[in-house]
Amino acid sequence: MLRRTFNSLMVSVALFSLGAGAAIAEETLKVGVSASKTGPLTAGATAVYWPNMQLWVHDVNQKGGIKVGEKLLKVELVEYDDKSGPEEAVKNIQRLATVDKVDFIVAPYTTGINLAAAPLIARYGYPQLIATGNANELETFVKRWPNSFWLLGKASDMSTGVVGTLKTLRDKGQIGNKVALAHVGEAFGLEMIQSAKPAFKTAGFDIVYETSYPIGTQDLAPIISGAKAAKADAFVAFSYPPDTFALTEQAQIQGLNVDAFYVGVGGALSGYAKRFAKQAEGVLAMGGINPADRAYKDYRERHKQVTGQEPDYWASPVVYASLQILQQAIEKVGSKDRAAVTKAISSGTFDTVIGKVSFNNNMLGRVWTVGQWNNGVLQGVNGLGVDGANAPIKKPAWN
Structure with missing residues (x-):
């Protein structure tokens, strides 16, 4: 009797362990993020960049995740602090791509860091949706790095x-x-x-x-x-x-x-x-x-409710829109194929909090x-x- 009870207990523990293991091994969509949490760029990133990462993950996961083919995958963020410097950002992106092996990488914060990180992001084939940077001569830049997309237009x-x-x-x-x-x-x-x-x-x-x-x-x-x-x-x-x-x-x-x-x-x-x-x-x-735009008003209210912060009156909704574009492109392709997702971004039209978005030569033509x-x-x-x-x-x- 004792032996039967012991064996039953061991079977129950084994089944529990298998269940726990299956939960831990649940497939997610791993998204890498590197931006400023310390250094002189922290104030801007804390106000504009990081809250929208939080809001997007909340919104996506609350609805069950991103549809990738037949699967609904929740987003798992892998975050690093670039310490407000391009050198640290490059190291972070290298780690995200080779050690963490993330499925996608969110474009960093600010013009300078995006310019510095662009070659490495392109080398690993990630789309780079730049929502907090702009520059001149973008035609030359996107010709060299066709995976880069600029949502704030030119400087x-x-x-x-x-x-x-x-x-x-x-x-x-x-x-x-x-x-x-x-x-x-x-x-x-x-x-x-x-x-x-x-x-x-x-x-x-x-x-x-x-x-x-x-x-x-x-x-x-x-x-x-x-x-x-x-x-x-x-x-x-x-x-x-x-x-x-x-x-x-x-x-x-x-x-x-x-x-x-x-x-x-x-x-x-x-x-x-x-x-x-x-x-x-x-x-x-x-x-x-x-401020009278309904999509912006709804976004602003949701941002305050989820993050406890008010968004700004410019780049905050653009950052969130860049994440919506990434999500919709992945769902359109139906896989984690980064090349296919990049192609879908370049040719698609997307519904976002800043309106319908499409790119002309990888640049957004509507910007405040x-x-x-x-x-x-x-x-x-x-x-x-x-x-x-x-x-x-x-x-x-x-x-």
């Missing part, structure tokens, strides 16, 4: 958007002709200034002050004092989030009361409006959105370039192929 789209917005204000007699320019000395800032300077000159603006600063610079007061001394009518900074906040603070402290004040990445963050409150009114920033803060919302005032733009207005003086 020149952004810079000419700024120039066009200031020209509209000037033509209305709301601002003068003198512009002060500043840019972060990193790939993003260099790409932006390269296309902005000739565009300003072609439009007849007078660049009365120009400077650059290293990424991670703490003291930006000299930049504002230089622009003030030059008696600029408009201030334009192609900046990253910490710089965007610091330059705005210094402009208020020093009383740089230009009629147009523009900042780069980070100016579209919900935290920008919270930090500066009424002082944010009339500030121009890279990005923008049509400039927004302006109005009652706590960054309303788009300039863009390509987008609807719902408002007319820009002269910025009120700092209170």
Whole structure:
């Protein structure tokens, strides 16, 4: 009797173990992610990039997963910190591809890191859906790396958007002709200034002050004092989030009361409006959105519910859209075949939170370039192929 009971117990344990093993070995879709969790790029990545990874995995897995052929596979994220540096990002991607053997890799955060990682991502055959970067000469880039897709368009789209917005204000007699320019000395800032300077000159603006600063610079007061001394009518900074906040603070402290004040990445963050409150009114920033768009409103509410954070008014929905595109391409192909998925991305049309998306020569032709803060919302005032733009207005003086 004891022996029969013991044998029954051992059979039960064996069956339990087999069941547990089967659960552990359940097939998933492994998706690799490398982006900043430490270093100077952390603020932007924490606000824009990582929450959308969380939201997407939640949304996909809540519905049972991604349909791959006859299987419904839940997403398993494999995450690494690139420490805000391209060298670490390259090492992470190498590990994701060769050690973790992930099925797909999400494009990294920022222009510079995407440019640095592109050759390695291409070598391993992963599609690279770049939602937080832009550059000039993209035709040459995508010809060399045809697996790369650019959702924010060219840097020149952004810079000419700024120039066009200031020209509209000037033509209305709301601002003068003198512009002060500043840019972060990193790939993003260099790409932006390269296309902005000739565009300003072609439009007849007078660049009365120009400077650059290293990424991670703490003291930006000299930049504002230089622009003030030059008696600029408009201030334009192609900046990253910490710089965007610091330059705005210094402009208020020093009383740089230009009629147009523009900042780069980070100016579209919900935290920008919270930090500066009424002082944010009339500030121009890279990005923008049509806040009345139903898809964006639904996405924004879901983002807050799942992540506990408000998304920004520019890149956040673009990051999420890039993940939707990847998911829909995988489901269309019905397999983890990366080459086939890349081909499906290049030729397909996708339903996303930023509308229907399709690529022309691996570039997205619809993008917001400039927004302006109005009652706590960054309303788009300039863009390509987008609807719902408002007319820009002269910025009120700092209170």
